[in-house]
Amino acid sequence: MAFHGAGRQNVCGDLFPGSDLGHKYFCVNSSCGAPSTGLSATPCLTAPTAPAGTPRHPTALGGSTGGGAAVPQPYSNPASEVPSPAEMEPDRPIGYGAFGVVWSVTDPRDGRKVALKKMPNVFQNLVSCKRVFRELRMLCFFKHDNVLSALDILQPPQIDCFEEIYVITELMQSDLHKVIVSPQPLTTDHIKVFLYQILRGLKYLHSAGILHRDIKPGNLLVNSNCLLKICDFGLARVEEPDPSRHMTQEVVTQYYRAPEVLMGCRHYGSAIDVWSVGCIFAELLGRRILFQAQSPIQQLDLITDLLGTPPLSALALACEGARAHILRGPHKPPSLSVLYMLSDGATHEAVHLLCRMLVFDPAKRISGSDALSHPYLDEGRLRYHTCMCQCCYSVPSGRVYTRDFEPVAERPFSHSYENSLLSVWQGKELIHRFITEHQQGKRVPLCINPQSAAFKTFIRSTAWHSSKVSRKEER
Numbered sequence: 001m002a003f004h005g006a007g008r009q010n011v012c013g014d015l016f017p018g019s020d021l022g023h024k025y026f027c028v029n030s031s032c033g034a035p036s037t038g039l040s041a042t043p044c045l046t047a048p049t050a051p052a053g054t055p056r057h058p059t060a061l062g063g064s065t066g067g068g069a070a071v072p073q074p075y076s077n078p079a080s081e082v083p084s085p086a087e088m089e090p091d092r093p094i095g096y097g098a099f100g101v102v103w104s105v106t107d108p109r110d111g112r113k114v115a116l117k118k119m120p121n122v123f124q125n126l127v128s129c130k131r132v133f134r135e136l137r138m139l140c141f142f143k144h145d146n147v148l149s150a151l152d153i154l155q156p157p158q159i160d161c162f163e164e165i166y167v168i169t170e171l172m173q174s175d176l177h178k179v180i181v182s183p184q185p186l187t188t189d190h191i192k193v194f195l196y197q198i199l200r201g202l203k204y205l206h207s208a209g210i211l212h213r214d215i216k217p218g219n220l221l222v223n224s225n226c227l228l229k230i231c232d233f234g235l236a237r238v239e240e241p242d243p244s245r246h247m248t249q250e251v252v253t254q255y256y257r258a259p260e261v262l263m264g265c266r267h268y269g270s271a272i273d274v275w276s277v278g279c280i281f282a283e284l285l286g287r288r289i290l291f292q293a294q295s296p297i298q299q300l301d302l303i304t305d306l307l308g309t310p311p312l313s314a315l316a317l318a319c320e321g322a323r324a325h326i327l328r329g330p331h332k333p334p335s336l337s338v339l340y341m342l343s344d345g346a347t348h349e350a351v352h353l354l355c356r357m358l359v360f361d362p363a364k365r366i367s368g369s370d371a372l373s374h375p376y377l378d379e380g381r382l383r384y385h386t387c388m389c390q391c392c393y394s395v396p397s398g399r400v401y402t403r404d405f406e407p408v409a410e411r412p413f414s415h416s417y418e419n420s421l422l423s424v425w426q427g428k429e430l431i432h433r434f435i436t437e438h439q440q441g442k443r444v445p446l447c448i449n450p451q452s453a454a455f456k457t458f459i460r461s462t463a464w465h466s467s468k469v470s471r472k473e474e475r
């Protein structure tokens with residue numbers, strides 16, 4: 001039985017031929033893997049040539065959609081028996097998110113390489129407890145091919161010993177940051193199919209009422225077949241409908257931070273993610289960071305250098321200092337024509353879409369959903385649904401396309417439980433129960449093998465700034 005999209009990498013195997021990265025990258029033990037083919041590896045992005053992907057029979061789609069809930073296995077024990085947990089060995093670290101460390105591991109149940117994310121310092125205080133529970137529930141909620149979701153959660157110990165949470169997700173080969181800084185050629189076709197998938201995932205998140213708040217190239221995972229997934233929901237939160245409620249400014253890596261956040265607006269919405277995508281679009285075209293400043297003030301200066309001095313109406317929600325800084329400076333005319341010089345790929349169509357995303361006033365910025373309707377993305381949509389997606393399929397007579405190319409979430413993500421969470425202990429009980437209930441009736445439960453050589457290192461590893469950020473009041 002296929003497990004969580006197994007075989008997905010073959011779907012476009014002939015579109016990007018010659019990539020055996022997966023075998024080199026995901027070795028099980030240290031003796032078989034030269035470090036040079038590991039972390040620094042980048043996807044083999046050869047130019048797409050084939051008009052269509054490998055034809056698949058419709059029945060092959062069953063059980064491999066979206067990487068959502070774990071698939072029941074035929075060898076699962078009867079309900080009356082408690083299955084023995086299968087032990088998994090940490091392999092090596094592959095990344096550090098906003099809050100957590102990610103390792104590559106082998107799932108002992110099927111030998112498949114997956115990613116294991118350790119969420120540390122969960123029960124340090126109520127703020128971190130709420131944040132981790134929110135991220136965990138989001139990862140279990142997501143069912144979309146361009147959004148990373150939880151495949152499984154490791155069996156927690158008894159509640160007295162319960163300190164950390166381990167989540168299993170699909171293992172991706174690289175991320176967009178590594179691709180951009182690599183010497184791999186990036187064609188217009190690549191950029192279009194990447195941008196299409198980013199916006200497709202973002203439309204889904206926003207339709208669920210979720211703001212990602214840290215969209216950057218490093219949080220966009222990619223495979224050598226160009227499949228892309230948005231990851232790291234450590235800073236994500238539910239959209240705040242009440243404009244009088246203050247939201248934290250401690251979001252978004254500075255280079256991708258929207259002007260309203262830089263100007264200290266106390267309330268913001270999904271437009272901050274669209275700004276980040278605009279910055280990434282320009283970075284894909286120019287192969288360098290669009291606004292690379294040393295400080296938030298300089299960041300704002302670089303933005304106004306390009307877009308010109310914003311109108312007063314765009315400064316209405318800015319903090320006093322930011323408004324004064326902009327008004328005190330010289331009046332700058334817009335210089336958007338420099339965007340044509342990013343690269344040969346900066347066509348009129350590309351720059352037009354870019355200029356709709358990089359709008360200073362969030363109320364006038366294009367939405368992720370509307371951006372998908374821009375003609376620049378037509379080819380990316382066609383390419384994605386011709387040979388990369390899980391929602392369409394080929395039959396001998398041709399391709400059968402889905403009715404909805406960019407689906408929204410079935411329902412909004414609910415966070416009402418957060419208000420009733422009043423203590424760390426209560427949160428611990430709630431999370432313990434959530435994980436236990438999530439596992440019930442599913443596959444053989446997993447735990448980490450404590451005898452493994454890498455176990456001690458893995459247990460000690462923590463996110464480099466998790467304790468620093470989690471102490472801040474986060475809203």
Ligand SMILES: [Zn+2]
Nearest residue numbers: 385389391392
């Ligand atoms: Zn499709």
